[in-house]
Amino acid sequence: MKSLSKTMKEIMKSQNFGSAYEQMINQVLNDPEVAAFLKNNAQKLSPQAIERGEAKLYEYFHEKQLISKGTATVAPGYSPQLIVNAGQIDVTYVPTKKLIEQQRQAHIKQLVSSINMPKFIHGASFDHFYTEEPYQTETRNIALNAALDFVDQYSPNEFHPGLYLYGRFGVGKTYLLGAIANELAQQKGVATTMMHFPSFVVEMRNSIKTNNIGSKLDAVKKAPVLVLDDIGADAMTTWARDDILGVILEYRMQEELPTFFSSNFSMDELQGHLTVNVKGEEEPVKASRIMERIKFLSRQYEMAGANLRDK
Known part of the structure; x- marks a missing residue:
């Protein structure tokens, strides 16, 4: 099964979202937790890595929204966390307090x-x-x-x-x-x-x-x-x-x-x-x-x- 970020990346490439895409990415980048992650890892992430990691940032943002609404997520009982993996942005999932x-x-x-x-x-x-x-x-x-x-x-x-x-x-x-x-x-x-x-x-x-x-x-x-x-x-x-x-x-x-x-x-x-x-x-x-x-x-x-x- 394809990951959410990979599926999204393919959609982004196959369709011209234009300003709608830019608006969505700006919303993701302005999220306080995403902004804090990028700031804390500024020395580890190049501009190219951030651009390549937009789909991962969206995955994190999207999953976090689903959890806040009580909607089903890709990994029920787990919450997303942004990490830097080999100089690239990645998303890992950790058990929630409720699941623990x-x-x-x-x-x-x-x-x-x-x-x-x-x-x-x-x-x-x-x-x-x-x-x-x-x-x-x-x-x-x-x-x-x-x-x-x-x-x-x-x-x-x-x-x-x-x-x-x-x-x-x-x-x-x-x-x-x-x-x-x-x-x-x-x-x-x-x-x-x-x-x-x-x-x-x-x-x-x-x-x-x-x-x-x-x-x-x-x-x-x-x-x-x-x-x-x-x-x-x-x-x-x-x-x-x-x-x-x-x-x-x-x-x-x-x-x-x-x-x-x-x-x-x-x-x-x-x-x-x-x-x-x-x-x-x-x-x-x-x-x-x-x-x-x-x-x-x-x-x-x-x-x-x-x-x-x-x-």
Whole structure:
């Protein structure tokens, strides 16, 4: 596809524009930005180079006008800039602030990956966390402050324990964890993996047939920041507890990777839940091993209050 300047140059040669052409070129040369460019590069550009570059100057002027009118341009999302290239006038196109921001936002969204998580987590933010009356509670405020502190203090070069949020259904645990993930992406450029743990266990069980458990488990356990949502929601088999949850937690403890949890159980209650497997057998030592890792990786915060799903 021919460039705008080349097409224009051919038209100029094939038709006699006369005074109309001179009037148009004068309009271009009197444009403040074009005039400033020519003045700033007077030592680099000969009169012949300026004459040969009239089509390029017009291209710049024309594209700039289209952008100001909100009309489609040759390079949507990019703005023209005049440059001197090997002693000749040329036009280059650079991303606009709007395009750069759009690309930044797209990158941020990619930083937060979710596995079987509700859609609302993608829009979760501290600004919209429910602290107004009648939903404000002391425990919600304490948990929010802990979340704010984590994001503020986070550094990939040192270990920061995550949050273990527990409480009844609908008190905002998952939303707050989503807000943490989004704020880490916005402020720190950090990737977070969020997953509904009971659903992940089902997915891993189904992956046995395709023999790709190892790759999926590796991707989760090595995430820079990991959120395990709804821990303890279902009865857990020995396999899910030891070979899935245990493997994830062991790796993250050894590597000191921030890990977050949500549960309807407090840590003490979760230990009791993990002690009894689906067969009704008690395995207190294995449950204690899991809890030691959870306690190393996170700090416990209760969240109480009205059910926000009724809001």
